[in-house]
Amino acid sequence: MKSIIATLATLCVVSSYIPQIVKGLKTKSLRDVSLIFLIVIILGTLLWIFYGFLNQDYIFLLANSVILIFAICLTIMKIMYERKRPV
Amino acid sequence: MKSIIATLATLCVVSSYIPQIVKGLKTKSLRDVSLIFLIVIILGTLLWIFYGFLNQDYIFLLANSVILIFAICLTIMKIMYERKRPV
DSSP states (O other): OOHHHHHHHHHHHHHTTHHHHHHHHHOOOTTTSHHHHHHHHHHHHHHHHHHHHHOOOOOOOHHHHHHHHHHHHHHHHHHHHOOOOOO | HHHHHHHHHHHHHHHHHHHHHHHHHHTTOTTOOHHHHHHHHHEEEEEHHHHHTTTTTTHHHHHHHHHHHHHHHHHHHEEEEEHHHHO
């Protein structure tokens, strides 16, 4: 029971970034998404990855690695879109 | 060591929503933030809260409750700002 809830919760949190990336790719704008939010999420997931490594919890490590990749993608997209924006 | 990393990681993930809320309040726009992202985050944190409750892990439950409140705030702000936007 607990592991099902944990799996579903992890799937939700990991997959939540997909619609954000899709929206960003469609609108070519992530102006309203805070860069600090993304950087702090990256920092947090890096710490969780290290925690998963120390605990040898590789599922946890994998889930956070996927979030890290998504957050890095969003950060790169945001920076790229901001640069292209006319002043 | 592990608990310090877990605490720091939790603090990062929880606090990451603050700059996003501040940005939203300043710009009065969350158009680029995906509503599906917010809803799935809310669903995920609700599941984590339930998991924390089952495990009697009240720190974990509290951290996810704060994320839940932040995500609900962002969702309400987004809906309000979208309604006010001229067509």
